[in-house]
Amino acid sequence: MIVVVGLVCVLVLFELLAEGALKHWASLGQGTRNPKQQWKEGFLVGGVFAYVAVALVLAYTLRAVSDKTLVVINTLWQAVNIVGVAVVGVVLFKETLTARQWVGVCAAFLASVLLLL
Numbered sequence: 001m002i003v004v005v006g007l008v009c010v011l012v013l014f015e016l017l018a019e020g021a022l023k024h025w026a027s028l029g030q031g032t033r034n035p036k037q038q039w040k041e042g043f044l045v046g047g048v049f050a051y052v053a054v055a056l057v058l059a060y061t062l063r064a065v066s067d068k069t070l071v072v073i074n075t076l077w078q079a080v081n082i083v084g085v086a087v088v089g090v091v092l093f094k095e096t097l098t099a100r101q102w103v104g105v106c107a108a109f110l111a112s113v114l115l116l117l
Contacts, residue, residue, distance in 0.1 A: 001116065004073065007061040011054060011077045016084050018050030023093060072115055079112035 025043035061073060086105045089095040097105070 004061075004065050004076070005116070007057065007064065008073065008077045008080060011057050011061065012080050012084050014050050014053045014057060015077075015081050016088055018047045018054065019085060020088055020092065021047035021050060027093075076112055076115045079108040079115070082108035083112075 021043045025040055025047060028040045028043070058073075058077075062070065065073065083105055086097065086102075090097065
């Protein structure tokens with residue numbers, strides 16, 4: 001089970017990198033004169049490459065832990081990713097969540113805990 005959790009953490013890390021890079025790319029806007037504008041396309045390319053890494057890690061995860069089903073691995077990955085994206089969105093991008101949305105994030109966390117039992 002430790003191997004599954006470790007590989008899922010790597011999946012989440014790459015997906016958070018991809019989502020953060022793409023969010024940053026999108027926030028730079030089009031055609032603005034921003035000193036960071038020269039790096040804009042780098043964030044897009046970085047996000048795409050991070051998603052390629054997600055696909056590769058998922059493929060090798062499924063191969064390495066053949067005793068676990070796709071449903072368990074994917075659900076665990078997505079549940080942990082929901083929590084990670086919420087934290088990144090609030091901390092790095094200053095996004096806000098309603099109380100109902102936080103309940104949803106907590107439900108995702110609970111789902112990941114239940115999968116590990």
